[in-house]
Amino acid sequence: MHVKMVVGRYAPDRKLDGELGAPYPPPYADKPRKTYQTFEIDLHDEAMVLDGLIHIREHVDESLVVRCSCRCAICGSCAMWINGHAKLACTTKMKDVIENGAVRVEAPPSMMPVRDLVWDMGPFMEKMRSVKPWLEGKPVSPDEEYRVPNEAMDELVQEVSCISCGACLMDCESYAVNDKFLGPHALARAYRYANDPRDSMQQERLKEYSDPNGVWDCTHCYECVHVCPKGVAPLEQILKIRQMSVAAGYTNNAGTRHALAFAESVRDSGRLNELTLMPKSLGLFNIKAQLQSLPSAFNLLRAGKLPPIIHHKIPGVTRVKAIFKKVGGPLT
Ligand code: SF4
Numbered sequence: 001m002h003v004k005m006v007v008g009r010y011a012p013d014r015k016l017d018g019e020l021g022a023p024y025p026p027p028y029a030d031k032p033r034k035t036y037q038t039f040e041i042d043l044h045d046e047a048m049v050l051d052g053l054i055h056i057r058e059h060v061d062e063s064l065v066v067r068c069s070c071r072c073a074i075c076g077s078c079a080m081w082i083n084g085h086a087k088l089a090c091t092t093k094m095k096d097v098i099e100n101g102a103v104r105v106e107a108p109p110s111m112m113p114v115r116d117l118v119w120d121m122g123p124f125m126e127k128m129r130s131v132k133p134w135l136e137g138k139p140v141s142p143d144e145e146y147r148v149p150n151e152a153m154d155e156l157v158q159e160v161s162c163i164s165c166g167a168c169l170m171d172c173e174s175y176a177v178n179d180k181f182l183g184p185h186a187l188a189r190a191y192r193y194a195n196d197p198r199d200s201m202q203q204e205r206l207k208e209y210s211d212p213n214g215v216w217d218c219t220h221c222y223e224c225v226h227v228c229p230k231g232v233a234p235l236e237q238i239l240k241i242r243q244m245s246v247a248a249g250y251t252n253n254a255g256t257r258h259a260l261a262f263a264e265s266v267r268d269s270g271r272l273n274e275l276t277l278m279p280k281s282l283g284l285f286n287i288k289a290q291l292q293s294l295p296s297a298f299n300l301l302r303a304g305k306l307p308p309i310i311h312h313k314i315p316g317v318t319r320v321k322a323i324f325k326k327v328g329g330p331l332t
């Protein structure tokens, strides 16, 4: 198989021949741009993308820097952008990703570049550490052991498959605009500990994960579910933390208010009242946040995007209310 590999290279101390890439977005906007170099190579038909990169490093340009170890989706070190989406290079077949005769590989722009395809895992690991990924055991008498029911552990095995590759964070839409967001991998890990029956810190954890930059900052883009190579489905774990936090009474936050205001509007009128959604989400008595939102409101007004002042109910809204009643819960 003859392949054209376009490799995004980052080497600030060297002048590389090739096509200059776009500027890095914040917070790495001060970094020099990467350079795209094209390598034409021959590989066997079942070769993986990582095989192509190793071939380049061993036979064409030994200065190419690529991180890898296990070559079988265990160590998590070879996650990178392949044609603009996060994947493991060691398990992605080259023939499956060739587009118009070429494959484009690079470190994602949302991660701090180190060298060529290597990005800094420090911030990723720091997020993981910040959710306290360890058990604070409940006290048991010294001559006893804590027995965990099998069913309780069944619920946690999905997250345990995580290999800390970073693919989910690379493609997370919320992280792309807010680097303080805890991120899918850390929040999936957070669920694993918050729901462990041996842990004594569940309440503190739920409160902390509901704070700004936590579970309520996820925008449900589903990218983390789509790109995770191990089926961890971080979004599903995030939604479970949300449910646990609301059930535990941690509702004084913009995320919970937003969800409630959204549902109330649909229940009462059959459609979303966008005019009241923002003020209710911010908290009606949160004067500071309300004032801070005024520039956005003026921008919407100027662009002719302000929702109608008078919000109309849809015909037959009683049927919507009946659905709410049937489902049950706090909004019936
Ligand atoms: S679903 Fe949420 S956590 Fe997952 S990638 Fe999208 S914004 Fe990020």
Ligand code: SF4
Residues within 6 Å of the ligand: 161, 162, 163, 164, 165, 166, 167, 168, 169, 184, 185, 188, 227, 228, 229, 230, 231, 232, 233, 234
């Ligand atoms: S959740 Fe999936 S994509 Fe995210 S770090 Fe773990 S294995 Fe990688």
Ligand code: FES
Residues within 6 Å of the ligand: 067, 068, 069, 070, 071, 072, 073, 074, 075, 076, 077, 078, 079, 088, 089, 090, 091
């Ligand atoms: S080299 Fe280990 S996961 Fe790809």
